[in-house]
Amino acid sequence: MSILRRAIAVTAGATALTFGLALPALAHVTINPGSAEKGGFTKVAFRVPNERDDASTTKIEVSLPLDHPLPFVSVRPVPGWDVKVTESKLPAPVQSKYGEITEAVTKITWSGGKVEAGQFQEFEVSMGIMPDNVDQLIFPTTQTYSSGEVVKWADEPKTDGTEAEHPAPTLKLVAPTGDDSHGAAAAATPTAAAPSVVPIAQTGADSSTTSSDSTARLIGGVGVAVGVIGVGVAIVALRRRPTA
Secondary structure: OHHHHHHHHHHHHHHHHHHHHHHHHHHOOEEEOOEEEOOOEEEEEEEEEOOOOOOOEEEEEEEOOOOOOOOEEEEOOOOOOEEEEEEEEEEEEEEEOOEEEEEEEEEEEEEEEEEOOOEEEEEEEEEEOOOOOOOEEEOOEEEEEOOOOEEEEOEOOOOOOOOOOOEOOEEEEEOOOOOOOOEHHHHHOOOOOOOOEEEHHHHHHOOOOOHHHHHHHHHHHHHHHHHHHHHHHHHHHHHHOOOO
């Protein structure tokens, strides 16, 4: 039985390592969907998973860009959470095709609720008008836990394509498609809300799952397949051993 035990141990280790690599991809604070059309309105959800087993997420602060301010911002109520929208005077006026912008929403804070271990929460925001002279907007986010720990998701995307340690939620801006369902008219037709609190195990059913979630599931599936193959090889080897 030593061959079978050794194969099972190796397979279990490989599977654990595979899932260990997959989990961090699910732990980042992200913005979903990850892209929006230039010059229009969009509705996004800041998806906040709880990374800790011994503490709850109790506060989320999202900072909006100052160099490309968004004149129109509204939030969707989240049951059990208080929300504060902070509007500030910009350090310097920003010129846009809609005129000079001197004040804008600079921060959105959710507090008073809890995201427990093994769960995530989505905080929805409608905003516009998207700038048409940049390719992305960065939203540095601060996550506070009930233990007092504070995690800042504020690292900008790396130029070499690798992922930063604490990447900030980043919204890519793409050219308009000409579809009437986008643009300024989108603000008048809000879409249905996403689930309020869902266990991480159910994220596969969410239509707005990010590419990092898909990658994590792919890696996990490969790990399971490797495990099944390893056990099968071990059983065949055991059967071929000469009997006493």
